Amino acid sequence: MKPVVPRGTRHIKTLTKIINYLDEKGPRNTRQILEHINTTTRYGSTPSEVGNLLAKYHYFVKIDSDTVHSALSGSYNVCVWGLNG
Numbered sequence: 001m002k003p004v005v006p007r008g009t010r011h012i013k014t015l016t017k018i019i020n021y022l023d024e025k026g027p028r029n030t031r032q033i034l035e036h037i038n039t040t041t042r043y044g045s046t047p048s049e050v051g052n053l054l055a056k057y058h059y060f061v062k063i064d065s066d067t068v069h070s071a072l073s074g075s076y077n078v079c080v081w082g083l084n085g
C-alpha cells in the first residue's frame with residue numbers, strides 16, 4: 001500500500017512522483033530518481049531538493065549505496081532508496 005502524502009506539504013507533487021516511481025520500479029538510486037523527476041515533470045527538481053526529500057520523510061528508507069563511475073569526475077557513491085514498509 002502506497003503512503004499518502006499529507007496536504008500542506010510544499011513538495012507534494014514531487015513526493016507523490018517519487019513514491020509512485022519507487023512503488024512501480026522498486027529500489028532506485030538518487031540519480032535515477034532525479035532523472036525520472038526531471039524527465040516527467042515540467043519544471044524538474046534539483047539534486048539537493050530530491051536528496052533532502054528522500055532523507056527527511058519517513059516514506060523512504062536508505063537501503064544501500066551504489067558506486068557510479070564517471071569519465072569526468074571519477075567514481076562516487078550514491079544512495080539506493082526504497083519505500084518504507
